[in-house]
Amino acid sequence: MRRKAARPDGATARHLLALPEVVLMRQDRAHSRRLAATGHPRELPSETTAMRLLCLTAVCLSLLTACASPFFDVGRSETVLPVSRAWVDGRIVEYIVTDVSDLTMARMTGTNYVPSLAFALDSAPGQSLIERVYKFPDEEQISIFQSAPDPVGPESQDRSYSPLWRVVLVRWNTAAPKRELKSEEALLAAEERLEVSLEVTDIVVNCPVTRSGDGQSLKGVR
Structure with a gap:
């Protein structure tokens, strides 16, 4: 300290x-x-x-x-980070990426390389620290989160939400008509129809949700 x-x-x-x-x-x-x-x-x-x-x-x-004098004014200093968007149950949320367990992805995103995040994959059944983020590597659409704070902030009632996500890569099959999928339910239905294939990776990312589509946000978010 x-x-x-x-x-x-x-x-x-x-x-x-x-x-x-x-x-x-x-x-x-x-x-x-x-x-x-x-x-x-x-x-x-x-x-x-x-x-x-x-x-x-x-x-x-x-x-x-x-x-x-202190080095900075606590509570007034700000950090600006790139904001990304994802679908959650048909609604859009905003999030930031700060840490990644995979070196290649960390370099691509300009984030912290934290290999120890992968230890979260070893959680005991029923005590998982991670959720799934479905990422489209060909960038046909934005990612899909399994959950999100509801509402964003200290009053959230969603107990399954976690800012740690296991990356699942989604690829459309050649013959399938591409469309935007807006929820995990719609994505899994498309997988059952063999329209998409899912690749579960061991990559864990730290992506806290900062704002929801209805304007609810963490303190200080603009």
Whole structure:
């Protein structure tokens, strides 16, 4: 855990602010001793010395400000990520992709490569951590999710939803008339009619749903 930088107290702040003056006073005394040793009269502080003092003071003030301020304003900083859409039971939801267990897919999507996500496939029966996402590799349509928060946010009543998805690839058979499938039920019906073939992979992706078609969204989503 990263430790929060301690804010300097009043005594410490006064000490830091006095450092430039102390350094220059010591330099002036050393310079005066060298002049005295050579027989030259003592010089008054020059404009250069004054400028150095001003610069050093500014540096100390900036250090004090950095110590007293956080790296960012918690709750107001934002991250912009690409948004994708998927069908769920005839309605569209929006989601983001953050982590993928497959290296090739992670590189294609520009997301985190997290091979340990595949461990979720070993969940005990009845305790699965993953749902299925049906992806069309030829991009005939957007993906199909097995479930989604209903509604999106803390009041969701859908207990089967999980942001971890096992990727299932969907391919249309050559003779089948292509059309847009808008639910898992419609997809499985098409599989029974041999219109599509399903390839269940061991790829797990982390794709949290952020907004539903009716406008319900997570806090901060715009």
